[in-house]
Amino acid sequence: RKEVEQDPGPFNVPEGATVAFNCTYSNSASQSFFWYRQDCRKEPKLLMSVYSSGNEDGRFTAQLNRASQYISLLIRDSKLSDSATYLCVVKGNTGKLIFGQGTTLQVKP
Amino acid sequence: EPEVTQTPSHQVTQMGQEVILRCVPISNHLYFYWYRQILGQKVEFLVSFYNNEISEKSEIFDDQFSVERPDGSNFTLKIRSTKLEDSAMYFCASSEGTSEGHEQYFGPGTRLTVT
Numbered sequence: 732r733k734e735v736e737q738d739p740g741p742f743n744v745p746e747g748a749t750v751a752f753n754c755t756y757s758n759s760a761s762q763s764f765f766w767y768r769q770d771c772r773k774e775p776k777l778l779m780s781v782y783s784s785g786n787e788d789g790r791f792t793a794q795l796n797r798a799s800q801y802i803s804l805l806i807r808d809s810k811l812s813d814s815a816t817y818l819c820v821v822k823g824n825t826g827k828l829i830f831g832q833g834t835t836l837q838v839k840p
Numbered sequence: 841e842p843e844v845t846q847t848p849s850h851q852v853t854q855m856g857q858e859v860i861l862r863c864v865p866i867s868n869h870l871y872f873y874w875y876r877q878i879l880g881q882k883v884e885f886l887v888s889f890y891n892n893e894i895s896e897k898s899e900i901f902d903d904q905f906s907v908e909r910p911d912g913s914n915f916t917l918k919i920r921s922t923k924l925e926d927s928a929m930y931f932c933a934s935s936e937g938t939s940e941g942h943e944q945y946f947g948p949g950t951r952l953t954v955t
Contacts, residue, residue: 763940774931774946775883818883825896826871826938830883 732757735831737819743837748809752834754802754819763822764795766804768815769833775818778804809838842866844947846932852953853922861917861950863932872915873933873944874907876900883931889915922954 737754744750756764764781779786781793781802792805802819819831845864853859865872874886888895889907897905906918915934919926929951933944 765943769883772929772951774949776946777943780940780943822938825888826935826944827873827885827888827896827898828875828883828933828944829885832882 733831734758734829735819735821737831737834739832739834741835741837743839744809745839746809746811748838749805749807750809750836751806752804752817752819752836754804754831756800756802756819756821756829758821758823759797759800760824761821762824764802765820765822765828766791766793766802767818767820767830769818770815775820775830778817806836809836811838811840814838844932844934844945846930846947846950848950849948850951850953852955855924855954856921859919859922859952861919861930861932861952863915863917863947864913865915865932865934866945867913869934869936869945871895871935871938871942871944872907872909873935874917875931875933875946876928877931877949878925878928886917886930919952922952924954927952927954 766778767775768778769775781795785794790807794803816833818833821829847862872889877883887897929949931949932947935942935944
């Protein structure tokens with residue numbers, strides 16, 4: 732089983748749509764979780780950390796389900812500028828980041 | 841806003857040659873990392889570095905690879921004898937710590953092309 736698994740997509744949605752991405756991780760001892768965004772041939776940029784209680788940042792909501800080892804990201808009111816690859820990331824206990832394959836989002840006018 | 845910088849942005853080298861990729865982490869950060877991303881694949885951890893020594897390395901980080909912090913600001917990745925399969929984007933990252941709340945910030949990457 733992959734350490735971090737994501738549906739690669741692509742997800743093609745119209746502007747204004749709501750879209751959800753899911754991710755599963757294999758190590759039940761993992762403590763820290765993140766969503767990063769990566770534009771084509773650029774570096775990953777932190778979008779948001781994911782907490783057990785769930786957290787929201789504007790149009791973005793992240794949820795963590797430890798029992799199911801499942802992380803989600805919800806994007807409301809999609810903008811053209813949201814088009815990117817969204818990386819589910821788990822931090823190992825030594826600090827290294829373990830990345831999923833990424834889910835590609837394409838928002839169309 | 842402080843940022844991680846990397847040079848060069850693109851390096852072309854012949855198979856068997858040595859390359860050194862350079863990074864300047866954020867100044868108050870203590871933990872440094874190298875990751876790589878082969879085109880079309882996921883970002884993979886190579887090595888972490890703290891207090892002038894390697895904290896952890898992956899299976900990818902074999903004897904051909906080495907890291908160094910030669911002075912107070914630079915953090916380098918050396919590949920001794922490059923292979924075609926070393927062609928990838930190499931990202932440097934740094935963080936203040938490893939616990940929750942200490943995020944890793946990535947540099948813009950060096951694209952390494954081995955011919």
